[in-house]
Amino acid sequence: MADSRRIKMTPQRQVILEELTKVTTHPTAAELYDKVRKRLPHISLGTVYRNLELMTDSGMIRKIEMAGAQKRFDAMVKHHYHVRCVRCDRVDDVGGDTFPGIEETVKGLCDYEILGHRLEFTGICPDCRRERLGSGDDGDGSGGGP
Amino acid sequence: MADSRRIKMTPQRQVILEELTKVTTHPTAAELYDKVRKRLPHISLGTVYRNLELMTDSGMIRKIEMAGAQKRFDAMVKHHYHVRCVRCDRVDDVGGDTFPGIEETVKGLCDYEILGHRLEFTGICPDCRRERLGSGDDGDGSGGGP
DNA sequence: GTGGGTGCAAACTATTTGCACGCAC
DNA sequence: GTGCGTGCAAATAGTTTGCACCCAC
Numbered sequence: 001m002a003d004s005r006r007i008k009m010t011p012q013r014q015v016i017l018e019e020l021t022k023v024t025t026h027p028t029a030a031e032l033y034d035k036v037r038k039r040l041p042h043i044s045l046g047t048v049y050r051n052l053e054l055m056t057d058s059g060m061i062r063k064i065e066m067a068g069a070q071k072r073f074d075a076m077v078k079h080h081y082h083v084r085c086v087r088c089d090r091v092d093d094v095g096g097d098t099f100p101g102i103e104e105t106v107k108g109l110c111d112y113e114i115l116g117h118r119l120e121f122t123g124i125c126p127d128c129r130r131e132r133l134g135s136g137d138d139g140d141g142s143g144g145g146p
Numbered sequence: 147m148a149d150s151r152r153i154k155m156t157p158q159r160q161v162i163l164e165e166l167t168k169v170t171t172h173p174t175a176a177e178l179y180d181k182v183r184k185r186l187p188h189i190s191l192g193t194v195y196r197n198l199e200l201m202t203d204s205g206m207i208r209k210i211e212m213a214g215a216q217k218r219f220d221a222m223v224k225h226h227y228h229v230r231c232v233r234c235d236r237v238d239d240v241g242g243d244t245f246p247g248i249e250e251t252v253k254g255l256c257d258y259e260i261l262g263h264r265l266e267f268t269g270i271c272p273d274c275r276r277e278r279l280g281s282g283d284d285g286d287g288s289g290g291g292p
Numbered sequence: 293g294t295g296g297g298t299g300c301a302a303a304c305t306a307t308t309t310g311c312a313c314g315c316a317c
Numbered sequence: 318g319t320g321c322g323t324g325c326a327a328a329t330a331g332t333t334t335g336c337a338c339c340c341a342c
Contacts, residue, residue: 044299067211083258095255109241112269123258190324
């Protein structure tokens with residue numbers, strides 16, 4: 001569902017969408033709010049949430065619901081996977097194709113009618129790796145390593 | 147991290163663990179709280195959260211951080227995958243092995259040091275499928291089905 | 293003027309935390 | 318007595334919602 005409804009472009013929506021498209025970091029609503037506020041100082045957080053929701057429904061953007069409390073948003077609508085840094089919580093895209101066969105494999109293993117899958121990798125991002133080498137600090141190690 | 151620390155077994159912890167082990171439905175903290183309260187009427191939600199956290203740290207149970215707001219908990223510590231019903235939000239285990247090769251595949255595709263992965267399927271559970279056939283209702287279709 | 297979109301603030305949900313008390317050692 | 322674990326309640330974080338106002342049509 002989605003993709004069908006077309007929504008009216010207001011300045012707020014335009015800016016939200018632009019800022020989201022501009023970054024590759026899959027910001028949270030609050031992070032995006034900060035960025036947007038630089039251009040529209042009077043925009044409210046409520047509006048950002050409302051419009052992110054709306055744009056998600058209309059298929060313009062994608063909501064990334066992954067581990068951790070906050071939802072993140074992604075202007076790249078095509079299905080793809082993410083890596084999350086267990087130290088700084090940054091989220092990046094993983095290049096390459098998705099694994100469609102993965103769903104077939106599971107169909108025999110449970111009674112659900114499988115509709116989709118969400119695959120998320122955890123790891124340490126290049127920045128944190130560099131930092132770790134420098135400081136010797138091991139960071140947290142939360143995540144949910146297998 | 148984890149697995150090493152051994153924690154003292156209090157009645158509260160015992161009951162929480164038992165109730166969690168008893169069910170296969172990966173309850174949320176609140177759901178578990180309800181179950182536990184039947185046996186320990188004076189237990190507080192805070193205690194449940196605290197002990198779930200503690201038992202997660204000690205490796206006795208596993209925290210499932212997946213799509214949606216609430217965290218869920220799992221007494222099966224072995225790494226495995228989950229399916230979530232997009233209609234009733236129930237979460238079940240997927241039988242079969244995990245795909246270890248999946249991480250290898252990704253290692254060439256991004257600059258992260260990959261530590262683990264989390265794979266979650268979305269679909270419609272048997273109960274909801276039956277219901278859907280009966281009522282013709284299509285339910286929601288949220289999820290993030292690719 | 294009507295309706296959708298906005299800003300603001302209050303409400304809500306899930307979770308965490310400060311504090312005082314009580315029990316085991 | 319010391320310290321950990323608990324119950325309670327308040328605090329926090331993230332998100333949603335009610336409401337009045339405004340602007341485009």
